[in-house]
Amino acid sequence: MTRLLRFALVSLRRRHFDFFANAVSSILDLFGATVKDAFGERSVVHCNICGWTGNSFYRHTGPGYDEKNSLCPGCLCQDRHRALLVILEKCTDFFSPGKKIVEVAPERNLETLYVNQGLDYTSFDIKRRAMEQGDVTRMRYLDNSIDYFLCLHVLEHVPGEKEALCEIHRVLKPGGCAVVQVPVDWNLPQSYEYPMADPRDTFHVRRYGRDFIKRTNLPGFEVASKSINDCLSNEDINHFGCSREPVFFLKKVSAT
Ligand SMILES: [Zn+2]
Numbered sequence: 001m002t003r004l005l006r007f008a009l010v011s012l013r014r015r016h017f018d019f020f021a022n023a024v025s026s027i028l029d030l031f032g033a034t035v036k037d038a039f040g041e042r043s044v045v046h047c048n049i050c051g052w053t054g055n056s057f058y059r060h061t062g063p064g065y066d067e068k069n070s071l072c073p074g075c076l077c078q079d080r081h082r083a084l085l086v087i088l089e090k091c092t093d094f095f096s097p098g099k100k101i102v103e104v105a106p107e108r109n110l111e112t113l114y115v116n117q118g119l120d121y122t123s124f125d126i127k128r129r130a131m132e133q134g135d136v137t138r139m140r141y142l143d144n145s146i147d148y149f150l151c152l153h154v155l156e157h158v159p160g161e162k163e164a165l166c167e168i169h170r171v172l173k174p175g176g177c178a179v180v181q182v183p184v185d186w187n188l189p190q191s192y193e194y195p196m197a198d199p200r201d202t203f204h205v206r207r208y209g210r211d212f213i214k215r216t217n218l219p220g221f222e223v224a225s226k227s228i229n230d231c232l233s234n235e236d237i238n239h240f241g242c243s244r245e246p247v248f249f250l251k252k253v254s255a256t
Helices: 004-015 017-039 079-093 108-116 161-171 212-217 233-239
Strands: 058-062 065-071 100-102 120-125 144-153 172-181 193-198 204-207 220-225 245-250
Touching: 004 017, 017 058, 058 220, 065 079, 079 108, 079 245, 144 161, 161 172, 161 220, 161 245, 212 220, 212 245
Parallel strands: 100 120, 100 144, 144 172
Antiparallel strands: 058 065, 172 245, 193 204, 220 245
């Protein structure tokens, strides 16, 4: 609620009246959802991260996004976090013992889950709270030292995209994998850079289009993608409220 009120006020100050309208309507929806959860059917949806069950997930609204049935009131995860967990569990050996895992800009709810499961996990961020402070374009980690590097909704904020990808490649072990998510505008054939971080697009520095795989398919990487459709039935996708946004796997196949 506090976050929505702040978003409404900031939108008004910036004269982003469409965002202001979304914020007000989202606040009203929040009241409706809370009442429904108090008196209605509570087992329609289930959060696979914290175990919360309810009538539906809550609306997630901010500058440049307005997603229905996304936010879990139990752990504040979004639909893309729940999908990612299923994909990591079903399509990778991420949770096998002994994997060295590093994440830039940690997703709080999943960070807690990794730590609670005793994984060899480290998070860092340039500004926000994380286990360490660090810059994805100049990391402290040794060459060939990491099995999984998580980079979720980060690259669209990083001006030095190529430097970041080269650094990620450097620190991954041969056969290691970067797990990458970015917002992709599938109507856009070619990604483009904003002149400056765009306040109407969550302060992203670029908008990714359908060429995202081509942009990341640098020498030494083999890029593939998975989506929740590969892992769960439609019924389960709805039950767990999972995003269908693809997750990209950048596997280090050679030293260069
Ligand atoms: Zn949850």
